[in-house]
Structure formats: C-alpha cells, structure tokens
Amino acid sequence: MIMPQLALIPAFPLAAFAILILAGRHLGRWSAWLAIVALAAALGLTLTIWHAPFAGQPLIFQWTWLIGSQPWLLGLRVDGLSWIMLVVVTSIGSLIACYSTGYMHGDPRYSRFFAYFSLFCAAMLGLALADNLLLLFICWELMGLCSYLLISFWFEKPSAAAAGRKAFLTTRVGDVGLFAGILCLAWVPHGSLQFAALPVVAQQVATPTLTLISLLIFMGAVGKSAQFPLHVWLPDAMEGPTPVSALIHAATMVAAGVYLIARTFPLFTPASLHVVLTIGLITHVFAGTIALTMTDIKRVLAYSTLSQLGLMVVAMGIGAWPAAMFHLVTHAYFKALLFLAAGSVIHATHEQELSKLGGLARTMPITSTVFLIASLSMSGLVGLSGFWSKDAILLAARHYAPWLFWVLLGGAGMTTAYIARLYLRCFYGAAAPHHGHAPHESPAIMSLPLVALAVGAALVGWIGSPGFSPFFTLLGVHEAHGFDLPVAALSTLALAVGSTVAWIVGFRRRNLLPAFLRPAGLALYRLAAHKYYVDELYQRLLIHPVWALGGLLSTFDRVVVDGAVNGSGRVGAWASEVQAWIDREILDRCVNAIGTTTRGLGRVMRWIQTGMVQHYLLMAVIAVVVLAVTVR
C-alpha cells in the first residue's frame, strides 16, 4: 500500500531540527517542548498505522533520487521489523527528551541540544523506514554526524571534543566498508539495493561474492554497533551529556548496526555468519571483563552496552536474528533506563566515580528503585524483559552448539556480576562524604520518564514471551519458541552466582582467589582495567603512522614535487642567463668587433680620403708604379 504520509514520521523531528537550528535561540525553554512534541507526533503516527504491519502488508512510499544508466530510487517502507524500531525510537526518544529538559536545564546551548537531538532521532527514524541500502546509508551517516555533535556537545572540554572526533572517525572506517558493500551490491548482476529484493539477489549471486558483500556490510555494523575491533569510540562517547549516552546506547546509534544485519540477513552466508559469531563473541566476553573493572559509573554501563551488543551479534551469527532483534528492543528500554538513572545520580551528586558514591538508596529512592529494576531486567530475572530475550538467545545457542550455550551462560553471570557491583556500590553501603549540598531526588520531569521507562524495562519483554508473542508475529517468524525450564533454571543460577560474586568481591572487596593465583589474577585485572591496551595499540599502529605519512607526503610535496617545479624554473632561468651571457659576451662582442673593425678601417680610409685632387693623383701614380713593378 502506498502511503506518502510515512515521510512525516522522520519529517516531524527533522522540522523541529530546522526550526531549532534557525530560531532556537529565541525559543528558550520552548525548544525542548518543540522537540518532544515532534517526537510524540512521530510516535502517534507510528501507532496509528499499527494494523498494516500486523496484517503483514507493508506500507510503501518511493521516489526517484538520482538518474544514471538506471533510476536510483529512495523509498520508505513499514513492515513489522521497521515498525518495531519506530516504536522503540520514538517512545524512548521522547522519554529521554522529557528527561533532558531537566538534565540540560540552564545549559547555555539548551536549544542547540534539542536541535541535534531531533536530528538524531529523525535520522534514526529514516534509517528504520528506509526500504533500501542507499537511504539507509544516508541516514546512517547523518547519525554519525549527530553522534559527533552530541558527544562533543560540551566542546570547550578538550576530552569531549576528542571523543566526538574519535566516534565519527572510527565509525566512518566501518562506513567505508558498508559503502563498498553497497557499491558491490549495486553492480553484481541482478543486484539490487532494495531490502525486499535481497533474498532473490542472494540466490543469484555466487557464494564468495555474497560472503564478501555481507562482510563489507557487517563492517558497517561493527563500526556503528561498536563491535571489536571498532569498539573504541563508544566508551569515550561518555563525554557527551548523559541523555545523549542513553540515546546512543539504547534507541539509536548502536541499534542501527544490529538492525542493519537483520535487514540484510538474507545476504549472509555460512562463512560470513561464522565471522559475525566470532566478532560478537569476542566483544561479548571482552567487554564484559572490562565492565567488571571500570570504576566510572558511565563507563561500566558503556562496556555493558558493548557486551550486550556482542550478545545480539552472537545471536545474529547463529542465525537467530529475531532473537537478536528481541534483545535489541528489551535492551533499549533497560539500558536507556540505566543511563538515565545514572544521569540522575550524576545530576544529584556531580560525581561519577564509584569510589566517591555510596548509600544513595536512602536519599534517592526512585532512582535507586528504577536502577534496580533495570539491573535485574538486564541480569535476566525471571519475568522481567531481559529474561525473555536472553532466554531466546540462550535457547538458540543451545540448538547451535552446547559449548556456545555454556559460554553465553558464563557471560550472563558476568553481566549480573558487573551490574550488581555497580548497583551495590552506588546505592548501598556507607554514604560517601559529599561536598556541598546533600544529594536529593531529581525533579519530577526527570523521574517521571524514569518510572515510565522502568515499566517498559520490566514488561516489554512479554511481547516476545512464549505463548504470547506478537513480537515474532510482527517479524513474520511463526515458530514460537517454547519455555525451556532447564535453560531458565540455569540462567537463574547464573544470576545468583553472579550477584553473589558481586556482593563478595565487588562490594565487600574480598579477594576470593587462592594466594598462588593472586598475581595472575591481578595481572588479568590490570589488563582488563586498561581495556586490553587496544587504544594504545591503535594509537601506535594506526593513528601515528597515518599522521606520519601525511607529514611525509607533505614534505615530499614541498621538496620533491614543488622542488622539481621550482628546479625546472631555476634551470630555465639559468639557461636564459647562460644565453644572455653568450649573447652579451660572444655574439654581442662579435657584432661589436665587426663594428669596431669597420670603424677603424673607416678611420684609416678617411685619412686617405682627403678630397684634394693632387693627393689622389699621387696615389694613382704610386699605384700604377706598384702594379707595374709587381705585375710583370
């Protein structure tokens, strides 16, 4: 069904962006409400078209964008998958926007914040609506821009400016891969950039080519969803205002990569899925261990995001893309909540170091409660959202390979451990001494969105629970997975073990390792706490060489290339000087010599030529005599 109104969904926040960027400074506090209303309108519009995706009838709107040997179409399309994304983005986005009105209160660039925020959401909505890779890529890049602008929002801080740049450049490396994938896909025989055509393309293209294309596309996802080895930007992205972190980590940026894989899933071959699985698994475990050691409240959450994204990518890798999408949705709610709650803590205490926090449960009851709900949901407490989605992935992993199931179970335990450690150290124990006023609960405009998100974080998983699963119906997957008691029991066990360890080691600070293992444990801890030195490695192996090459080529340009030009100029000048010398010293002299000779001769001749007849007569006589003597 053709439906041009679809364009309105991203157009609302886009219009808000345009108004705010041009006239935001005159709007003052109203700029926030403009952004919220725009997002709410997009949410409303999304909800009104619910029947079409449920009925399995996509809504479409297409137009020609470019021409060449063929027209290049852009188009919007709402099916189950994109509808879910639209709901997630608009609902979480508007809640975060409400929260931000409180959090950003008094910031000198208040309206600018909501302008970027709106553009970010517009780009994400466009991405979710795109019916082909080209439009997706366009929105993808715009999101990269917005993340740059928002992460370095407080650009007076050099670290914030650097973090924004790092995010943009790192993701752009991945983007180039995606771009190359699009180039390939556009020109393989029978290729098409339309998502709907991908299953047909996959059947007609040779497997090695398909593997290449899917891996290039995956490279884009690795960048945006911050998978190893392009994960380095995400933890630094903490430099942005906390609502931005919530937005990036939950509803938009990082979700885009996973969504891309789901969209292009028909292109993935067994070989490329293997790579996907490997990358996801590495990220899941590696980020989880780092999260265990971080002492900055936002950094723990950042690495937790990495780890959870790794889990989704693992699910993709084993072919369980609906489960991955399910986890994406539940994760969006509980992670947004975690970040906003953390923001509430930071807002109240102006601290984000764990060592300087503690005992906040008493002073900030709402924040503490919602944080607990989100943590439990992420840890997978039976009945909460995170449980259902994690369970779906664990089930799929068990069908795939037992070893993977056990690794993921360990990962689940680790997840509980780091989030429980964070929760306990933040909200329990002795209250840390605070300078200035005592911490207090955040204002209603901030805590109401927290409560709303908490409801989501607790209950949204039910849409994908066994027996009642509109989620999977929307995705067009009909084999509803059952409730598997052993898996549920084991994951609950993992939760129990994880939280116990967190209590003893993370909160009570007891070292459980036997003495002889302690040096090794400490070494491992240090390695993780330094993020496995990946940043340093890149600095040394990648960034320095690139800058050095730039410097080298610049010198080459100045000395060699330009030197050659100036040299030939100089040779030319020198040659003309030589020529001038030859002209002056040889040719001119010859000419002059001829002149002088002639003049000298003339002078001699003039002496002879006296004009007196008797002299001439005398000369004639002498000449006759000489001739007579010589010519005999």
Added chain:
Amino acid sequence: MLLTGLLLLPLIGLLVILALPKTAVTAIRSVALLATGAVLLLSILLLGAFRSEVAAMQFVAQLPWIPQLNVSYHVGIDGISLPMVLLTAILSFLACLGSFSIHERHKEYFALYLLLVIGMMGTFLALDLFLFYIFWELVLVPMYFLIGIWGGGRREYSAFKFFVYTLAGSLAMLLAILALYWHASPRTFDMVELARQGHAIPLALQRLLFLGFFLGFAVKVPVFPFHTWLPDAHVDAPTPGSVLLAGVLLKMGGYGFFRLAYPFCPDAAWEFRWVLAALGAINIVYGAFVALAQTDFKKLVAYSSVSHMGFVLLGLASFTPEGMQGALLQMFSHGLLTGGMFLLVGVLYDRTHTRELSAFGGLGARVPRYAGLLIFFSLGSLGLPGLSGFVAEFLTLVGAFQVPEIRWPTVLSLIGIVLAAAYMLKVIQLVLLGPLNKKWQALQDLTLREWLSLAPLVVLVLLIGIYPLGLLHVQEASLQQLIYHVTGR
C-alpha cells in the same frame, strides 16, 4: 543573444568602471556588483529557458570573425556547460560581495575582476577553438594581477608561478589545437565540427593530441604532479581570488576534458581511461594525506581541492552515465563548497590576520554563526549525505566501480573518504572546539554582508544534496551524447 549578454554585461561594467574617477569607491563597487548581478540573473533566465531534453548546443550565436582562417565568434551551451556557466555566475556575484573588503586600488581591482569574469564565462561559452583559447588565456592576466597586487605573503612569487605554470600547460594545448586545425578538412576551429570528425583522426595522432590537451588541463585541474602552483596561489591570493581560483578556474580544466579532449580524441581518451582513473585515485588519496599535515587553514583547503578534483578524473575515466554525472556534479558542488570554505577563511583572516590553525581554538563559543557555517561547509566537503558533495562522490564512485578496468583505483579512493573526515574534523577541532583562545575574546561574528555572500551557497549545497535530480536532468542528455560519441554505447 542571451549568451553574448553574459559577456557584454561585465564588459559594459568594465568600461563604466574605467570611466569612473578613482575616488568613487562606492560607485565602482556598485557597478561591479550590478554587472555580476545582472550576469547571475541572465544565467538564471538561461536555466529557465534551457531545454534539458536536447543534447545539442542551444542558444547558439555565430558571426564570422577572421574569415581567412575560418575563425568565428561562435558561442552556445549544452548540459555540460550550463552548470559551469551557472557556477561562474553565482561565484562571481558572491565573490564580488566578498571583494568589498579590498581596501586599496579599487578601480583597478574591479576592472580586472570583471575582465576575469569575461574570461571565465567565455571559456565555458566558446564553441570556436580560437575563441576558446583566447578566453582561456585571458583568464590568466587578471588573476595574475589579483594575486600579485592584492595578495599576501609571497604574492609575486605565487602570481608568477601560477602564470608561468598554466601558460606552459596551455602551450601544449595550443599545439594540439593547431594540429587539430591543420588536420581538419576543411580547416576549421569549429568545435562542433571537430568533434564530429573525432573518430576520423588516426589513433597515433589522437594520442598526441590527447597528451597535449591533457597537459593543458592537468595543470588547471590540477592533476598530481602538476598541482604545486595551487597551494601557493591559493594561499597568497586575496579571498575573492581564491574563491574564483578554486571555484571556477580549476573547473576549466575539468571542463576541457568534457568539451575538448573527449570529443576530439575519443579513441585515445577511451584508451587512456585507466591513466585518468589512476591519477584520479592518486589525487584523492595523496591530496587528502597532504591536507592532513597542513597547519595553514588556506593550504589545507587548497589540498582538499586537489583531493576533491580527483573525483572528477575518476568519474571522467568511467564513461558511465553515473560516473560522468558525478564528475560534472562534483565540479559544481566543489565550486560551491570550496567557495564557501575560502570565504570563511577570508572572514577569519580579515579579523585575525592569521591563518595558522593552531592560533585559533574554541571560537565555537564566541562566534556561533560563523561556527555553524564552518561546520556546514566542512561537512559538505567530507561528503556528508544530504549535502551536495555526497551526491557527486556517490555517483562518481558507483559509476567508476562498475568498470572492471578501473575498479582498483576506485577502491583505493575510498581511503580518501575517511581521510577527508579526518582533515575536516581537524579543522573544526582546532578552530572551533576546545577552550577559547584568550586572544580572540572580542572576535566579531559574521556581518550581514558576509552572511549574504555565504547564505546562497548554503541553500544551493542543501538543494543539490537533497534534490539533485534538477541538475542531473540538465546534464543528462548532453552527457549521454558524449558517452555515445566516445564509446558508441
């Protein structure tokens, strides 16, 4: 008649300025602004009257000039030259607004400026090789003086280098033009006729001719390794000079390939396409790397031009509709973006008298409107979707990638995309972000005049980025015809 108007209007302005007294600065400025404004209006009228479905030349005017040599005054436009004419008109007008910051010898300045406009316009309008060459060389003279008199730094050196370097390149082109003339039967300088005979020229001669044209255009574009005049000339030229130099003069080189080298030596062009592609890739990557290392704002933008013009070569080498569209669009887009960039550099230089990137810092908080525009044009330059640069680069790459012979250069140029982001973000970071440098606490934001000279560029960059179809339709028919002429497909 319309086209002749494009040449006559600045000429009339030039004559009026010459008649005005030296001290009537306001009058001189107004006349120049009026003349370039009238040219802009006329070119917009032209766009309205242009029939994009026609591939052949339109609005043709022809008058015999030197009948003995078969030289005539012959002008006309098609889908390839119209965008260039528009670009010239837009930038001439805006740079004229930007020229109000010139503080000495106004009369000479604006007279030369209008002479430059005539030369640039004529180059894109001429359909007679003789005429083309005259306009081509005419451009050098006023630009030489603009740099040499109103420039800064080592201006005499730069002006001289610019003049001699381009002239040397043009001589190779002149040889090729003369050879073409002698080879044609009947002898003619008529570019339409010469194009028709293109395939009849023996391949060996075509190669030589192509080489001659190539040298002429390569210096102008500029193609590595003939590019080193560009950073010097850009850095030392006054702001409006830089705008026109990067915005229009470089395009004359690219345009030369479309209008001369390709139609006249089609078989050689087809044969050398991989050379063009390789040089394009080198331009893109090399230019980007060198830009990354620059510490002078203007020099960085100059090298970014080298990188961006590489896309023109790459697209030209593809002989696909996408690639050629992309190459032509890249010329237009780069003109707008780099024009804006140089205007912005000029704004900052007028106030601070420095171009060292490290001398700034934190200006974003002090001059938000300036910062917004600088970010906008940087994003355009680094190829952000939604702005004109992306459309052009996408078309170029997608066009070049489908040609197996030049696929690897295309893949190589993808590196340029990451590097472009790196050097552009470096500019933003060093100029706008971080703590405010105390020295610039009293820095003034954009004035109304500066704002006016930049706003149209912003609108156009957005327009082409979002709705490129309008310009693509204008270009389509003529490009299709050119591709058919060269490849037979």
